[in-house]
Structures are given as structure tokens and as C-alpha cells.
Amino acid sequence: MSSTSHDQLIHGLAADLKPVNRLRRPVLRALTWLAVVGAIALALAAFANDNAMWERITAAPDLWLAVVGSTGTAIFAAIAAFELSLPDAPRAWALLPLPVAIVWIAASGLGCLRTWIAPQTHVATLGEARDCLIFIVALSVPLSALLFMMLRRAYPLNLGLTAAMGGLAVAAAAATLLNFFHPYDAAATDLAVHAVAVAIVIAANSALASRIFRTALPPADVTAGGVGTN
């Protein structure tokens, strides 16, 4: 390879140049995705028994802490995913959702002791827990599709890390929305199923990272009027 081949490549790239929309700030793009999640939450709230959900969540501190943890994880993991999707982003963004994720895991983990602390509570059966798994995985598919469609507009160089953060955001959002249809007290089996569901979503997103991000997608062209914001 020589300077001639560089010249040829540069000439080819310049010939291929089209105006592009400059991407908005990652936080704003993350908020757009979170707004869609919020809209889904409002739609689900219309069908759910909100009073029963509120009573259940406020009954024990670990339950509302788990909801706060999963919501925070969804928000911070989404911001981290959009930041990491930039080619020059520091990898340290992956640490952003870590504190709230620890709160989520720790508060959920307390549920393992529930049957020992309060034996009279209604614990989800294996069949009911399976419904939770289906709900989380099924809701994760459209949320992942939207998130990765947005992430692809940038050009991440950390494919695995970006996809894993995206997967964490999606799984945490789905786990948060599950609370609308979750009339059980968290127990060991239920939590194990939740953990499996979250792991499936993160693993699937990570495994598909290179296919999702490296399928040819030209930068967004501008129809007219030069560079705007996207």
C-alpha cells in the first residue's frame, strides 16, 4: 500500500461525500428513546390496576427501591449507550449505570428472603414467573429495535460495550414496565426468572452487535439547506 492508494481512497471518499445531519447530543437522543418508553408506560397504566400496583410497591422498602433501581438503570444505561455509540467516547461511560444497577440488584435480592421474613405473602408460582420472562423478553424486542435503530446513526467502535449497555437499558425498562402486571411479591424463583430474562436480553443484543451496527447504513443525508441538527 502506498500514498497512491491513500490518494485513491481519499478521492473515492470525497466523490462519495453527501451532506449529513449532525447528530444531536447523546443525552437528548437518549431522552427521545426514554420518552417512547414513558409513552408505553402511560399506555400500559391505562390497562393496569394502578392502585393495586401502588399498594404493592409501597408495602415494603425493597420493592420501591427495586423499582427506583430499575428505572434509574434504564435511564443511565440508555445515556451510556448513546454516549458509547460515538466513535471517540471514553469507555468509562459504561460505569454510569453501575450505582443504580447495584441498588436494583441489592433491593431485588432482598426478595429472596421474603418467604422467610413474611411467609403469608403471595409468591409467584413457576408458571406465573414464566409469564414475567415472556413479558420482559417480548417487550424488549420492540424497545431494542428502536434503540439500536437510533444507536446505528452514530458509528460506535466499541460494538460489544455499546450493545451491552443498550441491552441493559432495554431489560431494565422492560423490568420496570412489568410492575404494572406483577401482582406478586418478589421471591427467589421470581427474581431468578427476572435475572434470566435480563441476561437473555443483554446477551442477545451483544451477540447481534456486529450485525446491527455494521450493516451498511449511510449517514443521514440532508435534503436541502446544508447541515442542520438531527
Next chain:
Amino acid sequence: MTPWVQSNVMALSRRGWLLPPQFPSMATGYGRVGKLRMVKADPQNRSADDLRRSAQMAAAQAGDRAAYEALLRDCVPLIKVIAARQGIPPDHIDDVVQDVLLTIHRARQTYDPARSFTGWLRIIAERRAIDLLRRLGRQRAREIHSPLAFESYADEGSDPTRSGRAAAAANRVHTVLAQLPERQREAVELLVLQEQSLAEAAIATRRSKGALKVNLHRALKGLRGMFAEKD
């Protein structure tokens, strides 16, 4: 320069403390400002070269091909320096240059002109260089570089008895083929020996593709039997 001084100079250079005098603007930007925050570069602290590159990239985002071409040409020596500093072998530096140029092209919509272009380029070039080092490492783990073994490997085509053996095998095949019914022999000759497609063979023989497939299947079955008898 003693080895001790040389190793320390290289270590400082790797940390970005010793930068080539021709690229003073590489010290600016946001890359080393914080681990988590990408701080916007203050135009007061940015070099004239960096501001010019930022302006060229902004023009490229708007579709200015001349500015884009000039910017990419300007980037090549910078990328080479960064790649060398990352420990890329000299014969692979051009690979990093091409990777980085393609990355700039595909990621150009992510660049914010309020930030240092040189800092943005440096991080991309460093990451592409690390990617290449990993690829080379994997390649070395799987493959062996042994030019002497390649040179001393016997060429099968140089065997003087090979042509004689090939001719004997061809005669044997023709003898056995002659014993096949005409339609089956024709199917073998066209589809196997002449490597024609079924469509071409069907036109040549005025037979259907299905009939040709049946002829070929029966011919191969017959040939297997004949060769088994001879062996």
C-alpha cells in the same frame, strides 16, 4: 542515545507528553481532560491548525468535497504518527491509515465542530491501531510464518511421472465410458467432463433437464459398478 534514555523517551511519547513538533495541536482537545466528560475545547486554546481542520470538517458535513479531500490528505501524516506511537509495525501503518479514513467518513455525522478535531481524530486513530494490533495478535496465534518451509515444499506438478499417470487414468475412463449406453455417455461427457450446465446440455441434446439428470444418475451408478469390477 542509550537504551535506558531511548526506552524512557518512548514511554513519554506513548503517554502523549512528547509530541512531534509538526503537530503541536495534538496536545489540545478533550481526550485527556477527563475520563467521563468530553469537554468542549475552548477556541482560545485551540491551535490554528485544529480550528482549520474543524472548519473543514464542518464544511464536509455540509457537502463541501474540496474541503473534505484537503482535510483527509492533511490527516494522513497525523494518523501515521499516532499509529507508530501505538506500536504498529511499519508495514501495517498504511492499513491503519485506510481504516481511520474510512471511519472518519462513516462517522462524520458524529463530529461536533465545537470540539477539537485533532483530539477526535487521535482517539479514533488510537482505537483503530489497537484493533489492528489485536487482529495481528490473533493472526500470529493461528498462523505460522515459515517462508523456508514454503520454499522447500515439493510441487506435485513437477513429478515427471505425473503426466504418464494422468494419461493412463484418462484412457481408463474413456474405455469404461465407451461401454455405457449412448444417452448415458453423452450426459457424462457434457455435464461432468465439459462442465456444461443442465440448461446448456438440454439444448445440445434436445432432451429435458429431468431426462438428463436420470441419464447422469444411471451413468454414475453404472460407472461405479464397472470400476469396482476392474479393481
